[in-house]
Amino acid sequence: PLPATGPRQQVGVAVGSKSVPQTISYSNKRKSDGSYSFGYSTSNGVSRSESGSLTPSGYQVTGSYQYRGPDGVKYTVHFVADENGYRPGISKSHEGKANKRRGRTLHRKQPSVKIKRKRRRRRQRVKIK
Numbered sequence: 001p002l003p004a005t006g007p008r009q010q011v012g013v014a015v016g017s018k019s020v021p022q023t024i025s026y027s028n029k030r031k032s033d034g035s036y037s038f039g040y041s042t043s044n045g046v047s048r049s050e051s052g053s054l055t056p057s058g059y060q061v062t063g064s065y066q067y068r069g070p071d072g073v074k075y076t077v078h079f080v081a082d083e084n085g086y087r088p089g090i091s092k093s094h095e096g097k098a099n100k101r102r103g104r105t106l107h108r109k110q111p112s113v114k115i116k117r118k119r120r121r122r123r124q125r126v127k128i129k
Contacts, residue, residue: 021046045074057083 021044028038039049050063059082066076079088 044068055082 021042024041024043026040028036030036033054035051035053037049037051039047041047045068046066048063048065050061052059052061061081062079064076064078066074068074074093075090076093077088077090079086081087
């Protein structure tokens, strides 16, 4: 016989120097016609939503997921999967990200006098008869 409850994972406990993200929201719905939808979001900004339904040519699934990359940018992937295959589209969002530059920032002194650049003379084309 199987145990009455499955294994449980402690949420929000520090593992090494990082903490395990908490599930903020979760939903999972199935209908009798074969369609479904589910979604979740976590405390570290990861989220996913998906819905699927039966069409005359098979299942059609649409959804999206998003996460924050190691560069601090939020990536969102929207996708459709149906008889034409899997078709993802990705977008980046720099919202909430401080405009932080890595490495050294060089400050150059701007000249107070405008420097004139020499204009190049165009050569005249000579026609040969």
